[in-house]
Amino acid sequence: MKSSPLNDKHTARNAKMADFGGWLMPIEYPGGGVLAEHAAVRERVGIFDVSHLGKASVIGEGALAFLNTMFTNDLERIDDGSAQYTLLCTPQGGVIDDLIVYRNSSDDLFLVPNASNTSDVVSVLQTHAPSQISVTNLHNEYAVIAVQGPLAPQALDNLGVNTNIEYMSFSHVVIDGADVILCRTGYTGEIGYELLPKVGDASRVWDALVGAIQPLGGLVCGLGARDTLRTEMGYPLHGHELSLEITPVQASASWAIGWDKESFIASDVLRAEKVNKPARRSFALKSLDRGIPRAHMQVRSSDGQVLGEVTSGTFSPTLKVGIALALLNSSVKIGDQLIIDVRGRDSLVEVVKLPFVSSHVR
Numbered sequence: 001m002k003s004s005p006l007n008d009k010h011t012a013r014n015a016k017m018a019d020f021g022g023w024l025m026p027i028e029y030p031g032g033g034v035l036a037e038h039a040a041v042r043e044r045v046g047i048f049d050v051s052h053l054g055k056a057s058v059i060g061e062g063a064l065a066f067l068n069t070m071f072t073n074d075l076e077r078i079d080d081g082s083a084q085y086t087l088l089c090t091p092q093g094g095v096i097d098d099l100i101v102y103r104n105s106s107d108d109l110f111l112v113p114n115a116s117n118t119s120d121v122v123s124v125l126q127t128h129a130p131s132q133i134s135v136t137n138l139h140n141e142y143a144v145i146a147v148q149g150p151l152a153p154q155a156l157d158n159l160g161v162n163t164n165i166e167y168m169s170f171s172h173v174v175i176d177g178a179d180v181i182l183c184r185t186g187y188t189g190e191i192g193y194e195l196l197p198k199v200g201d202a203s204r205v206w207d208a209l210v211g212a213i214q215p216l217g218g219l220v221c222g223l224g225a226r227d228t229l230r231t232e233m234g235y236p237l238h239g240h241e242l243s244l245e246i247t248p249v250q251a252s253a254s255w256a257i258g259w260d261k262e263s264f265i266a267s268d269v270l271r272a273e274k275v276n277k278p279a280r281r282s283f284a285l286k287s288l289d290r291g292i293p294r295a296h297m298q299v300r301s302s303d304g305q306v307l308g309e310v311t312s313g314t315f316s317p318t319l320k321v322g323i324a325l326a327l328l329n330s331s332v333k334i335g336d337q338l339i340i341d342v343r344g345r346d347s348l349v350e351v352v353k354l355p356f357v358s359s360h361v362r
Contacts, residue, residue, distance in 0.1 A: 003024045008203075013029050014030050016029070021116035022052075022116050034225050034228060037221035037222060040217070041149045042229075042317075042357075053115055054099075055137075056122050058108075058111065064107070066129060071086040082168055084101050086256055088265070096124065098242055099111055099113040112194075118139050122137045143206075145195045146226075147195065148192030150190060158215075175205050187230045187235060195209075231323060233354070233356070237312060248270065251281075252282045282327055287324075290347075291349075294314075294342075309326060311325050312324065337351075
């Protein structure tokens with residue numbers, strides 16, 4: 001199992017560690033755990049080590065045009081210095097990975113895929129890339145640190161960092177003498193930034209950030225809180241809401257598809273599915289009792305018809321109830337009351353609109 005370049009920082013804090021995409025990563029820390037860490041991000045500021053996320057570069061003449069034939073979204077929609085959420089699909093429409101693309105220029109792009117899918121993404125791109133374009137796996141070259149929460153700009157301002165950049169844009173900054181890529185993105189629903197220092201600079205950048213959030217009541221947070229935060233926003237997680245068996249249309253991620261592009265992998269399949277309507281779609285469910293939904297639990301109608309299953313489920317620390325994302329028959333509608341089998345007991349849920357809590361990313 002791989003470990004983060006910040007692993008010693010987590011063990012020094014006695015973090016609870018676990019396997020996450022083949023990486024040993026912190027799940028929560030003593031002194032409050034997931035609930036306290038979740039609240040810190042919603043109310044103040046928290047930092048996460050997400051160095052397990054992949055990194056790769058695609059460089060060469062025509063790199064942007066090449067990636068536009070591979071990924072679902074349209075990189076022509078954004079300018080240099082901006083980032084874009086997109087997906088890499090199989091020819092059948094399943095999702096190999098969802099990722100962020102940083103556009104340095106039309107000939108120089110930087111990718112941040114998911115941890116366990118990085119090698120697959122790089123392999124697919126290398127197989128299809130023309131000779132003048134190089135695709136390089138940089139997974140072990142950079143750390144990734146997320147600073148999230150309403151006080152995130154203040155924390156970085158206190159380090160002399162210019163945080164005045166638009167959502168889904170990035171810049172190059174210096175923290176404690178280290179060059180860092182700073183992007184206004186996140187996975188929590190709060191205003192935030194993701195910082196990418198080189199591995200050799202990761203420890204001192206981390207220490208500077210810890211020092212900056214402490215006077216603001218911030219906390220170091222594990223991936224447990226990251227999961228509850230993203231579920232409250234309805235953000236998909238690959239292997240749950242997205243997979244080789246679940247298309248972007250089924251996952252309600254059609255907004256990340258450049259429908260006006262001429263062609264990209266699975267474009268014909270996805271266009272046909274959009275026109276014909278998918279047989280199943282992702283829905284948000286909110287518990288009406290004390291049941292806590294979990295992944296793979298069966299979802300039924302009131303008359304007993306099996307409609308699908310939960311893809312992600314948790315207790316919402318903000319709402320104080322169970323919430324879930326579920327892949328269900330497309331006949332389901334907002335406002336329907338359904339039943340989840342929670343370990344042999346029926347739990348009543350309502351189909352609701354996303355997000356479960358208000359977004360403040362902008």
